[in-house]
Amino acid sequence: MHPRFIPQHFSIDAVRTQGVRVDNDEACFVSDWSAVMEELQADGASVLPLRQQTLMDLDTAWGPMGIGETSVGRVALDSMGARLEGAELDVERYRVKEADQALIDQITFSAVHLKAYMTSASGESCDQATAALFELASLRSEWAPGMLSPPDASDEAIVKLDRLLRRVQSVNLNDVSAMESLPGWADKLRSGSAQTLGAGLQLYGFYSAIRGIGEALRTGDTGELLFEGGAFSAEVASLGVELALERIGQKMMSAGHTVYRGFCASRAGLLLRRGAGLIASVLTVPFDIAQALIALSNALKAKGKQAQDLYVEAGFSLVSATLSLALGVSALAGFGAAGPVGLIAAAVLIVGARIYAACRVVDEIDDYIELSTLERLRTGWFAFAGVELDDSVLERYKTSRARTAYAESLKAQARALLGAEMKNSVQAIVNGRFEVRLQTIRHWKHQWDEQAGESPHTLVREPVIHEVDDYFDASKEGAVDLLPEATWGAKGPEKGVLWLLGGGDDSVLGVPNRPNHFRYGGGRKHLVGGSQDDEFMFEVPPDTFSGAEGRVPISVLVGGTGADTLSFLGETTGPRAAGFNVNLGAGSVTLMTDNGRDGLKCMGLWSIENVASLAGASSVITGSNEANRIVLKGEYDQAHAMAGDDQLLIQRGSARVNGGPGADYFEILESAKDVVIEEDGQQRSLIMLNWPFSRIQRWWISGNALKVASTLGLDGELPGPCVGIENVYTLREGKRHLANALFSFLTQDGYRIAPLLPETLDPTGEPQVSMEVLAPPGPRISPIILGPGQSVALAAGTSSYFVSRGYGMTAIDAHASQEQGRCCVYVDYDSQELAGVYTTYHVATRRRSHFDYLDYTDAKIKFEWADGRTLYLDEYAAQPSATWTSVGGSLQASALRLKAEFVVVMRDGVSYRLLPPVQSYVSDFASPGYKIKDAMASLNLRYGHYPFLRPRRPKSLNLTAHSQRVHLGAAPHLATCVLCGRGGVYEIYLTSWAIVELSTPQALSKESDASTWDFFCTALAEDIRLDSIVVSPGHIKVGSVSIRVPRYDDPDVPLENIRIHSKDGGRFDVRLDLGKVYLARVAASGNSSIAQLLKSLRHHRQRAAVFTPTINVTGIGMADGTTGTVYYDVMADCWRLEADRHRRLSSEELAVST
Structure with missing residues (x-):
């Protein structure tokens, strides 16, 4: 294969x-x-x-x-x-x-x-x-x-x-x-x-x-x-958020015009253009022509009044260039002729510019308000002469311009929302109506003459936006399309409408068949949703809890069908007792204050199922008998969800929540403080602890409650949320009896936790509680295996290593590491086994000018264990370049800085964060060179228990019942090699520092014989001898290789047959029942003699606790050429011939085969 x-x-x-x-x-x-x-x-x-x-x-x-x-x-x-x-x-x-x-x-x-x-x-x-x-x-x-x-x-x-x-x-069932x-x-x-x-x-x-x-x-x-x-093929889609970035090229192009104009406005530019004599004016011609070209180019791209201004600017620039040439010619003709020409040219440019500026002022005002003929003439003359315009004209102009600008900004904001964050949920945004009023405002001066009676401020009439009462009826089909205040985005069947109402007394009948999102401020509101999930977002005014005593405006919110939500937006900074009392079942919202407003009703609710409290306040939320979603953001909120399968989310602050009857879901964020949960114990509930599993420190019973403590911070140095589940036990007959065990926990990284609670407890004490944990499915981080004698270069980015047990040194070289990297080292020793930690570095001195500099190099940290195991982190810290600080007098030095973030986790869960070596600048200057120091100060103990990761066990390599050969890859190894045999004979070719796990499942169940495993050590870096093989229950150590075997408690279970083949051809057999290894075969080489072989065999015979009666020897034969197999008789300590077992052979009768 x-x-x-x-x-x-x-x-x-x-x-x-x-x-x-x-x-x-x-x-x-x-x-x-x-x-x-x-x-x-x-x-x-x-x-x-x-x-x-x-x-x-x-x-x-x-x-x-x-x-x-x-x-x-x-x-x-x-x-x-x-x-x-x-x-x-x-x-x-x-x-x-x-x-x-x-x-x-x-x-x-x-x-x-x-x-x-x-x-x-x-x-x-x-x-x-x-x-x-x-x-x-x-x-x-x-x-x-x-x-x-x-x-x-x-x-x-x-x-x-x-x-x-x-x-x-x-x-993967093996993991x-x-x-x-x-x-x-x-x-x-x-x-x-x-x-x-x-x-x-x-x-x-x-x-x-x-x-x-x-x-x-x-x-x-x-x-x-x-x-x-x-049921087993659900798909989850995630949405991403796109960020718009400003184009740098556009900024550079637009900056060219700005740079030029800025230069012309500078002192040097003014001197060059107009103040250095008539001849120097010729030098401004290229600038004027360039200015004209820029203005014409921009005018082609612009529209309306902006284009008109740019064309006029280009015209003035061309006129300026023409006059500059004329002045230059006049200068050549003589200074007498140039004087009148210069005066006329200056007058033409100045008067022309002032006239155009006055016309633009009149035209600008006329865009917003209608001017009479007299007002046009007066406004134009005042603008030309630099006189302040009439107040009646200015006030009308400010009001109209502010109204137009604010309306355009609302539409621009709506278009931005519809094109980005609300693109997939909202199809239209309706802004509330407003009006602009002029208000007298004081403008304070930077300097005034108080003795002369000058006022420190001036009174200015400025436009102010006031939100007015709105009435929108969108209950009929297509009504929103007719609203002039609506801004539309892409339409969709699931998209809703956002109503931005602001203050005032508003009444809105929402769209019936789409979600309505109402966002509003102070004032009396009457808002009606539709048949979908509507949202009412109340921007709480700052004076809600501290206003004057008396009646407050009462709003009416009607959710209709669907799951509707009331959210309180903003954050109060008032007294801790201030907040809202929301009762979804009764349909009311009242104020909770420490003044005369306490208990005043401010809202009436109809068919509102969900609520989110006000940040910073202390509110009381009461649910209904339906399924409610309650979000708590206050400083100290209380919630009673009542009946139904409710969801309660605690985002911040302290809270006390009661789920009521039903299968409830609680979610607690790590920004929360102390949270108390009450449940009736009739149905199973789930509590989401929204922080990593490793931050949970302990579980215990306090009174009748189960409590869990967690940590925060980079190294767990801060206290995290403390969660308590009340009434888990009840006290009766002098004992605490279990009353509620129908709840479990879920962590942010997917661990499911169920308490293992005893049925009864003594009435006093705070006993610790054990938990049943289910790890999340899926692949986990598998650290790289590092054995004794192995050295690796620190990988880029985030890397993890597993340092195995055994005598010898391991080194991780961080020379090429970057500061943004992270290295986590899992060491297979308990923290108590750590014998010592030392840092070393080399320091050199040099003098430059009047200062002495300290140069630090070769910073290392060394871990030592009692069994001779050592771990080096080479170059784990370095001196930053060109960064010097005076550390006393003329002495300049720089603190060593970590090359990456280094974390060490021990087998018992104790963890340290590494710090740079502690430097002694004065003593280093006095005696430079190689330094070694105790490094306990460079270990920052992390609070709590941290997960200890071992090399991952992948799925088994399933071998057949017939012979097969397996070659392991070269180091470094990323996982354990898990082999499952079927009673055959298998050849396994080992490589250094590998971890192998073997078994025969059918043999463990007594359904077949065990397998035979031949391990070949030809690819190992080390030589394997008898003392290189250590057998312990469930484990065989072959040099740097670890072989895990089954533990046998049943004597009837067939044992795995294990044979280890060395590089020189020797073979060692393992007896798992005795936990021993013995020499089973010796191979003679061309460089060995019969005497050397006999000496080696006798040495093994003396040292072996277990041995076989005969040892096969390959590579030797009879000196006289007699055919037959020669072996060593361990019991008789002699050579024998397989064909004649009773015959003793002397060494002289044997020869090494060539």
């Missing part, structure tokens, strides 16, 4: 099975089988019958092909559309009794052929086909492609089948790393059992759905198809 189809960590070579070598001969790709059939029939070919006959003969001779625990006929498999690299399987690939892992990972099926087969198959054949598909998917490696060729998107049945098979393929890294408060045994049960139920559900789809295809029952496949 071709090794390219196996992951990079290992490959399989099949050896001969039943006398036939299994090859991967590629067949041609058949895209249209019906066309091929027609061609074959036309040619009279008999290839297809011959192929089918061959497959039938194989099924008859060997039985169906085994696939894991099931089997399927080769004819059926071929009819199902089995493919290999897009082509039909060669007949030779069917000449095996069972499918090996390579075939399982490579085989695919034509969606068209598979559907045709299931449609025409019998019930039994259809069941066998779906069982084979499920078994193939469950055994298929996770990295392998999908089993079905890309199906037609319109073929719903095959699309769902393909999705289900991919889900089955992604389930228990999440369970191994659980904190101490988790019951690992119960959690592991629940995890396995959950995965089993999940696979059973997939299997049922696949069987259901197969049966639906066979019978043509599409309703059954939708039912069976729909």
Whole structure:
């Protein structure tokens, strides 16, 4: 079998099975089988019958092909559309009794052929086909492609089948790393059992759905198809938000004109243009012409008054250029002639510009208000003369212009919302009406003469926007289309209307068949929604709780049918007691204050189901007997959801919530503080803790409540939300009795947590509580395996490493790392086993000018453990370039800075964040060179328990019952190699620092014999001797390689046969029942002598606790040429000949074979 189809960590070579070598001969790709059939029939070919006959003969001779625990006929498999690299399987690939892992990972099926087969198959054949598909998917490696060729998107049945098979393929029952890294408060045994049960139920559900789809295809029952496949094939769509970026090129082009004008307005520009003499005016000609060209170019692109201004600007620039040339000619003719010409030119330019400016002022005002003839003349003359305009004209102009500008800004805002964030939810925005009034405002001066009686301010009449009362009736079909205040976006059947009403006493009848979004401020409102989900957003005025005593305007909100929501927007900064008392069932909203406004009604509600409280306030929310969604944002809110399956979201502050009867959902954000939850315990509820699982620190019983504490901050240094579930226990008869266990928890990263609560507790004390944890499905981070003697360069970005146990050094070189990178190192030792931590660096001094500089290089940190294990992080910190700070006198230095973010997690969950080495600038200057220091100050202990990740256990590599060869990939290794044998003999070629796990499932269940595993060490970096092999329960250490084997508690279970082959040809056999290893074979080389071999064998004989009576020796024979096998008799300590076991041989009678 071709090794390219196996992951990079290992490959399989099949050896001969039943006398036939299994090859991967590629067949041609058949895209249209019906066309091929027609061609074959036309040619009279008999290839297809011959192929089918061959497959039938194989099924008859060997039985169906085994696939894991099931089997399927080769004819059926071929009819199902089995493919290999897009082509039909060669007949030779069917000449095996069972499918090996390579075939399982490579085989695919034509969606068209598979559907045709299931449609025409019998019930039994259809069941066998779906069982084979499920078994193939469950055994298929996770990295392998999908089993079905890309199906037609319109073929719903095959699309769902393909999705289900991919889900089955992604389930990995071997991966228990999440369970191994659980904190101490988790019951690992119960959690592991629940995890396995959950995965089993999940696979059973997939299997049922696949069987259901197969049966639906066979019978043509599409309703059954939708039912069976729909529950396991839901799709989730996510929406992205696009950000608009300003174009830099446009800014540069528009800045060219600005730069030129700015230069002309500068002192140098003025001197150059007009103040350096008449001859110098000629130099301004290129500037004037360039200014004219820019103005003409911009005028072609502009419209209206803007274009007119640009054309006039271009005209003045051309006139200026013409006059400059005339002045230059006059200067050449003589200064006397140039004087009058210059005066006339200046007068023409100045008067012309002032006249045009006055005309533009009159024209600008006339765009907004209507001027009489007298007002036009007065306004024009005053503008020409620079005199302030009449107040009557200015006030009318300001009012009209402000009204127009504000209306345009509202429409521009509406168009921006409709084109971006509300593009998919709103089709029209209706702005409330307004009016503009002039209000006297004080403009304070920067400087005034108080002694002269000058006022420090001036009174100015400025326009102010006032929102007026609105009345909109959109209850009739098409009424919104007729509203002049409406701005439209793209229409859609699900899109609603946004009403921006502001203040005033407004009355709006919303669109009946679309969602209505009402956003409004103060004043009395009467708002009526429609039959969809409406939203009422109240922008709370600042003086709501602190206003004058007396009546407050009462608004009426009518939600209609649908799930309608009332949201309080803004944030109050008043007293803590201020807030709203909202009762959805009673339909009322009253004020809660510490003044005379307390208890005043401000809203009447009809058919409002959901509510969001005011940020910063302390509100009381009471739900209705329907399903409510309550969002709490206040400083200290209280909520009672009443009956129904309610949703309660606590976003911030402290809160006390009661779900009432029903299956309720609680969600608590990490920005919340102390949260108390009350439930009646009659139906199961879910509590979402919206922060990572690792931040949860402990669970305990306090009084009758279950509490959970969490942390916040980068290293858990801040206290997080504290959540308590009240009335979990009740006190009676001197004991606390369990009253409510019908709730569970869910974390942000998908962990499900269920409390394991005892039935009774003593009345006092705060006992800790264990929890059952279910880890989320899907792939997890798998750290790179680092063994003793291994060194790696720190990978870019985010990287993680697993440092295994054992004597020796491991180094991670961070020389090329960047500061934005992150490195997490998981060390397979407990924190108590850490013997020492040291930092080293080299410091050199140099003097430049009057300063002394310290140069730091080669910063390292070293971890040491008691068993001789060491870990180096080389170049983990460095001195930033060109950054110097005075550290005393003339001494200049720079603090070392981390090359990346480094975190170390120990096996017991203790974690440290690394800090740079502590520098002693004065002593470093006094005695430069190599420095070594205790580094405990460079370890920042992170508060809490952190998950410890081990190398991932991928899906098993399923070997057949016949001999196979497995080659492991080179280091570094990313995962454990899990091998499942079937009683055969397997050759495993090891590489350094690999982790291998082996078993024979049928032997563990006493259904077959165990397997024989021959481990070859030819590719290891180290030499393997007897003392290099350490056997312990469930584990064999072969140099740097770790081999995990089953633990045997039952003496009747067959033991795995393990043989280890060294580079020199020797073989060591392992006795798992005794936990010992012994020498089983020695190989003589051309450089060895008989005496050396005998000495080595006697040395093993003396040291071995367990040995075999005879040791085979290869590479030696009789010196006289007598044929026969020579072996070493351990008991008698002599050489013997296999053909004559009673004969003792001397060393002189033997010779090393050449």
